Amino acid sequence: MSDDLFQRIPAAARALLKAVSNLAEKQGVVLYIVGGFVRDLKLGISSTDYDLVVVGDAVKLARALRKSYGGDLRVHKRFGTANWTVTSVKSNLVQTLQDFADEAINISELPELLDFVTARSESYTQPAALPKVQPGDMQADLARRDFTVNTFALPLSEAVSEILSVPEAQQDLDQGLIRVLHDQSFIDDPTRIFRAVRYEQRLGFEIEPHTLELLQAALPYIAELSGDRIRHELDHIILEVERIAILERLDDLGVLAAIDQDLVLNATVRAGLGRLPGDTENADMAYVTWLAYLPQEDIQRIAARLQFSTELTEASLAASKLKSDLPDLSEASPSQLVKCLEHVPDLALKAMTYVLEDANQKRLVENYLNDWVDIKARADGHTLKERGLEPGPRYKEILTTLRSAWLDGEVSTPEEEEVLLERLLND
Numbered sequence: 001m002s003d004d005l006f007q008r009i010p011a012a013a014r015a016l017l018k019a020v021s022n023l024a025e026k027q028g029v030v031l032y033i034v035g036g037f038v039r040d041l042k043l044g045i046s047s048t049d050y051d052l053v054v055v056g057d058a059v060k061l062a063r064a065l066r067k068s069y070g071g072d073l074r075v076h077k078r079f080g081t082a083n084w085t086v087t088s089v090k091s092n093l094v095q096t097l098q099d100f101a102d103e104a105i106n107i108s109e110l111p112e113l114l115d116f117v118t119a120r121s122e123s124y125t126q127p128a129a130l131p132k133v134q135p136g137d138m139q140a141d142l143a144r145r146d147f148t149v150n151t152f153a154l155p156l157s158e159a160v161s162e163i164l165s166v167p168e169a170q171q172d173l174d175q176g177l178i179r180v181l182h183d184q185s186f187i188d189d190p191t192r193i194f195r196a197v198r199y200e201q202r203l204g205f206e207i208e209p210h211t212l213e214l215l216q217a218a219l220p221y222i223a224e225l226s227g228d229r230i231r232h233e234l235d236h237i238i239l240e241v242e243r244i245a246i247l248e249r250l251d252d253l254g255v256l257a258a259i260d261q262d263l264v265l266n267a268t269v270r271a272g273l274g275r276l277p278g279d280t281e282n283a284d285m286a287y288v289t290w291l292a293y294l295p296q297e298d299i300q301r302i303a304a305r306l307q308f309s310t311e312l313t314e315a316s317l318a319a320s321k322l323k324s325d326l327p328d329l330s331e332a333s334p335s336q337l338v339k340c341l342e343h344v345p346d347l348a349l350k351a352m353t354y355v356l357e358d359a360n361q362k363r364l365v366e367n368y369l370n371d372w373v374d375i376k377a378r379a380d381g382h383t384l385k386e387r388g389l390e391p392g393p394r395y396k397e398i399l400t401t402l403r404s405a406w407l408d409g410e411v412s413t414p415e416e417e418e419v420l421l422e423r424l425l426n427d
């Protein structure tokens with residue numbers, strides 16, 4: 001085990017990893033923590049992505065852990081992978097793990113989830129298709145990866161001390177370069193185009209010149225990717241703090257246009273996405289904010305290409321419609337506005353508070369969300385029934401008129417509502 005780097009891991013996570021490596025040793029398998037976690041550890045950035053590679057049966061190891069410590073296990077036998085979630089057993093774990101720790105450990109430093117993968121090699125039979133995988137050794141596992149800086153493997157087994165990586169990894173990390181391992185990389189897996197830009201902008205690195213040439217040459221292969229796989233990459237991107245820088249770079253490189261010719265960035269979109277909270281966890285909100293400036297038919301096409309859920313497609317369409325309708329509503333009364341807004345999905349309304357630049361329009365939507373949505377007449381269907389009104393369309397008309405009167409300030413006390421109700425019933 002390489003002590004220096006290992007010591008940088010928070011104490012509770014270190015104790016958990018020791019418990020895991022203890023079991024791995026009993027099973028006679030060697031275990032590494034790999035990928036972004038080690039890259040970030042070397043850069044002094046904290047990471048919550050505990051990706052563990054087992055040179056041997058990862059599923060068997062994860063099952064033994066669940067048996068010893070509890071928690072929840074999700075196994076993909078066919079891929080030789082498992083995720084072990086410890087959230088539900090954290091308070092027990094923190095006590096049990098104290099034996100593996102050299103200092104008092106803190107529950108908040110325990111990871112939620114460990115990912116276990118069986119070391120494997122991959123072969124691609126077709127561009128942009130998922131690879132064929134077979135068990136392999138650690139070097140083969142590192143050689144299948146996307147970029148040199150993601151190939152570090154820190155051994156967690158006492159018997160092994162050497163950190164593995166491909167040869168250029170440390171130099172590229174020192175120089176801040178994103179470099180593919182071989183010329184076919186982006187063609188085998190065009191999602192790496194998105195990943196390269198995401199890492200470049202997030203880490204303040206640069207895509208190395210030859211890699212950049214390969215990336216640009218591989219743009220036509222984006223068309224071969226399924227909508228789900230592209231959206232999955234975009235999900236990661238729009239939740240990054242650096243989302244605007246990443247999208248700008250993707251736009252400059254022609255990556256967004258390779259998804260759809262009208263999916264470009266402009267000043268309006270940049271401003272809208274800039275108003276989203278930096279640490280938002282709501283990808284759907286970010287998509288609606290991004291797409292609301294587009295005409296309906298462009299949204300339909302992009303939503304179909306990215307395999308949006310029906311809910312997300314509808315919210316994006318509604319936001320775009322509202323954006324074009326709102327300028328005509330600046331003189332409208334509260335009740336007229338409520339009539340327009342009450343059928344708009346909540347997601348679209350909330351996104352409008354980021355989309356809209358005009359302070360007056362924004363205030364209208366905020367008034368609706370914060371106040372008007374809750375304003376209701378006191379009377380309801382039961383009241384009308386008690387007052388002897390025959391069931392029929394009059395019910396809705398009267399209740400709408402009462403609500404409008406409250407919204408527009410024509411009625412402001414229960415007594416005034418009663419007077420109006422009386423009048424309506426007598427009409």
Ligand code: CTP
Nearest residue numbers: 035036037049051144145146147150189191192
């Ligand atoms: N990987 C890859 N090609 C992909 C996706 C992933 O080679 N298309 C490899 C990379 O080596 C990566 C590892 O799988 O380091 C884990 O992937 P992921 O969890 O997506 O990325 P992290 O490296 O953990 O990076 P981050 O969470 O910082 O985005």
